[in-house]
Amino acid sequence: MTQDAVACTGLAYAFGGTRAVDGLDLSVAEGEVFGLLGPNxxxxxxxxxxITTLLPVPAGMVRVFGHDTAEDRMAVRRLLGYVPQQLSADQSLTGRENVALFARVFDVPRRERAARVGQALAAVDLTDAADRLAKTYSGGMVRRLELAQALVSAPRLLILDEPTIGLDPIARTGVWEHINAVRAATGMTVLVTTHYMDEADQYCDRVGLMHHGRVRALGTPAELRQGLAARRGTTTLPTLEDVFREVAGSGLDDESGDFRDVRSTRRTAGRVG
Ligand SMILES: Nc1ncnc2c1ncn2[C@@H]1O[C@H](COP(=O)(O)OP(=O)(O)OP(=O)(O)O)[C@@H](O)[C@H]1O
Structure with missing residues (x-):
C-alpha cells in the first residue's frame, strides 16, 4: 500500500477572529499532482x-509521509521542497549562486553540491543562464530558478504556491513542463495551489476545491466536471470553472474576489529589478 504524501485531519488555523483554515481534511497520494484551488x-x-511546518498546527493533525509535523518538524522539512508565492530568489546573485545557497541551507553534502546545483539548473533549462545575475532573468526564468532552488535537495514532496501567477501563457507552460519532467524522472509528489482552472484541468491528477477554510469538492478534474453535468442533466461537459462557481457560489464575486482575479503582486511578471 502506498503511503499518503500529505494527510491533514481536522486542520484549523485562525488569525485572531479569522478562521483561515477551518477543519481541513485532505489526503495527497504519493506520486500524484494535487491541485488545491480556491478564491482569494x-x-x-x-x-x-x-504542511510545510512554517506555521504551527494549533488544531487537528498534519502528517507528511507519516511524520507528524508537530512532533517531527525537521524530518518533514527534509522531505519537502517549497516554492512560496513571494519572490524567493536573490536578484543580486547569479542563478547558480541562488541554487547553491539553497543546497547549503538544505544540507546537501558538500562533495555533491556543485553537481547537484548543476543538475537542478539543467532540470529547469537554466544551464546557459546559470552565471548571469538573477535580476537579468525574465519572470518565467525566475520562477524556474525558484523551482531549481526547491529541487536541489531532491524532495519527495514539492509544494508550489501559485507557481505560474503573473506569467504569460508560454512561461506558464514552461514551468509546468519542467515540473512534469522532474516528476516523471523522480516520482516526486506535487502539491500546488493555483487560480488557473485551465492549468488545474490539464496538469493535476486530482483537485480539491477549497472555500472558507475547507475542501468542498474533491476528485479528478474529469470526475468533477462529469458530476456537475449529471447534476445539471446536460450532455455538454461543464468546465472546471463552472464546477468551482457552483462550489464557491456567489461569494466569489464579492468579498472573496473572482478566482480568475489573480491580482498578481509578484514582481516577476516582467523583469526583476
Ligand atoms: N498573516 C495574516 N494575518 C491575518 N490574517 C491573515 C493572515 N494571512 C492570511 N490571513 C487571512 O486568512 C484568510 C485565508 O488567507 P490565505 O492567504 O490562506 O488564503 P488563500 O486561499 O491562500 O488566498 P490567496 O489566493 O489570495 O493567496 C484570509 O481571510 C486572510 O485575510
Whole structure:
C-alpha cells in the first residue's frame, strides 16, 4: 500500500477572529499532482504553511509521509521542497549562486553540491543562464530558478504556491513542463495551489476545491466536471470553472474576489529589478 504524501485531519488555523483554515481534511497520494484551488482568502496558503511546518498546527493533525509535523518538524522539512508565492530568489546573485545557497541551507553534502546545483539548473533549462545575475532573468526564468532552488535537495514532496501567477501563457507552460519532467524522472509528489482552472484541468491528477477554510469538492478534474453535468442533466461537459462557481457560489464575486482575479503582486511578471 502506498503511503499518503500529505494527510491533514481536522486542520484549523485562525488569525485572531479569522478562521483561515477551518477543519481541513485532505489526503495527497504519493506520486500524484494535487491541485488545491480556491478564491482569494480560501485558506490555501495558510494550509500550505501548516504542511510545510512554517506555521504551527494549533488544531487537528498534519502528517507528511507519516511524520507528524508537530512532533517531527525537521524530518518533514527534509522531505519537502517549497516554492512560496513571494519572490524567493536573490536578484543580486547569479542563478547558480541562488541554487547553491539553497543546497547549503538544505544540507546537501558538500562533495555533491556543485553537481547537484548543476543538475537542478539543467532540470529547469537554466544551464546557459546559470552565471548571469538573477535580476537579468525574465519572470518565467525566475520562477524556474525558484523551482531549481526547491529541487536541489531532491524532495519527495514539492509544494508550489501559485507557481505560474503573473506569467504569460508560454512561461506558464514552461514551468509546468519542467515540473512534469522532474516528476516523471523522480516520482516526486506535487502539491500546488493555483487560480488557473485551465492549468488545474490539464496538469493535476486530482483537485480539491477549497472555500472558507475547507475542501468542498474533491476528485479528478474529469470526475468533477462529469458530476456537475449529471447534476445539471446536460450532455455538454461543464468546465472546471463552472464546477468551482457552483462550489464557491456567489461569494466569489464579492468579498472573496473572482478566482480568475489573480491580482498578481509578484514582481516577476516582467523583469526583476
Ligand atoms: N498573516 C495574516 N494575518 C491575518 N490574517 C491573515 C493572515 N494571512 C492570511 N490571513 C487571512 O486568512 C484568510 C485565508 O488567507 P490565505 O492567504 O490562506 O488564503 P488563500 O486561499 O491562500 O488566498 P490567496 O489566493 O489570495 O493567496 C484570509 O481571510 C486572510 O485575510
Amino acid at each position: 482568502g480560501a485558506g490555501k496558503t495558510t494550509a500550505i504553511r501548516c
